[in-house]
Amino acid sequence: MSLWVDQYRPKSLDGLHYHRGLSQRLKSLAASGDFPHLLFYGPSGAGKKTRIACTLREIFGPGVEKLKIDQRVFLSPSRRKLEINLVQSNYHIEITPSEAGNYDRVVIQEILKEIAQTQQVDLNAKQRFKVVVINEADSLSRDAQAALRRTMEKYMSNMRIILCANSTSRLIAPIKSRCLLMRVAAPDSEEMTSVLLHVAKKENLNMPEEAIEKIVEDSSGNLRKALLVMEALKMQSPNLTGSLSIAKPDWETYCHKVADLIVGEQSPARVMEVRTKFYELLSHCIPPTVILKTVAERVVERVDESLKADIMHWAAFYETRMRIGNKKIFHLEAWAVKVMSLYKHFFFDIDMSSFD
Template identity: 55%
Template sequence: MSLWVDKYRPGSLGRLDFHREQAAQLRNLVQCGDFPHLLVYGPSGAGKKTRIMCLLRELYGAGVEKLRIEHQSITAPSKKKIEISTIASNYHLEVNPSDAGNNDRVVIQELLKTVAQSQQLETSTQRDFKVVLLTEVDKLTKDAQHALRRTMEKYMATCRLILCCNSVSKIIGPIQSRCLAVRVPAPSIEDICHVLSSVCKKEGLTLPPELAQRLAEKSGRNLRKALLMCESCRVQQYPFTADQDIPEMDWEVYLRETANAIVGQQTPQR
């Protein structure tokens, strides 16, 4: 049994619920043939990863959804072994290099080198390049970013990069200038209400418009968070009521209680 946020995730650009004009532009980008490096950025829960996966499906077909988790061991120049987990299909590789901490530069260089030098399995029906999806690139060290810039130039013929992050403010200019920037804005309150109502309808549930509005506002325009809260409300109480309590995330409750404890009594004994 999967969460609603995964169960109803759109699988193609044509099925996206909002920013449809942007989806049409991405489809045109795929069809034009000259596919560039991409820098996809926007707030959490805006749909960046969903759009990237839809774009990959447009590029390679359904085979891109046959994913496997791979654990790779990379040896740093200091002889230290770096363990990193990746998600891969026959056509793309997804990795978060910042998981390796200060060794992110080595991870980027070795993984991109391996992917760029490997051959496509179905060259007759597929593109002549593979895609590497790097997430949270705004958390990379400056050394890693400069290494990434050099690697982008070296393996452009056989490898395309899709960089995903929340903000471009921490990404060096040379990387930004080598990518086509795609900003994914947060969905509007109306967009989130529409998605929540649509998902509940597919589940055979009736969602009061007032509750949908409260969920959308409390989520901070984060669609993933809104769907998770809506599913929590379903577990807590159904039929829905317009004024029912919306459960908070456990980490939010913990942080608030911790902050209150710190503010409430600032003594050595505490």
């Protein structure tokens, strides 16, 4: 049993359904002997990792799919042990630096050095270099990015780096300039529909037109989400009859309720209530940025036109602080209180003008 998302993930560049131009380019890159460092960026669910895997396969052949998982122990500068899972084949290694928390610099340096110092021993290998795939590169700390920048040049002879990030804005410029940037845009609705139909066909499913339409609309360019929703629908009613309702993830509905709370009443007591909800969301591993974004979007839907810009402005404002600060709840709550106060003043002012 595996999820459809994984099961029907294209294995080769030719099998990809959309962004054919990009695939073509990757193919010629892999064929040329001169492969640069790459930086894949784009929204989640657009197919970045799929393309990375396909490119690797294009470079090294099917051997790259023989993976093993290593658990490695690194020592932080303060002698704390960090256990990190590494996925690697003979040709490449994948790391997710966010697993190392604050010590990502150590992990990155160790791994890169190790890779760089070992020569490719497999004589049949198509290329002389190994590839290091760094997932979630935008969560790399500044230290780690700075460390990366030097190593990228130094070990160019037997190592290439492929970075994968949602946005390039959090990567320092020197890294961006050392990589070939590959933007993987979210698929449009037609492309999504074709992928969904492709999977449905393989599963011998007869998906109703409107269901697919709804899924596509609901998942807003996130193909992974779309496929998961489709699978969930199938699991709910195996023969796909009756009214199909797309279940939103729990956290999303929860966020919407929080937004309703904020708009519903503005008082110190309500602040406490909203805080508890924020705490609850945070304790379920929902990233604070996602919470802020989801709640803000929902609040904006429900308020007067003239307030929307302000609300989003403050959301961005407190999001920045949140990134610098430690206690996420402070910033979430500060935003919520700000919005409440804005909202209240809005109505208060209207009342006053009507009196005049």
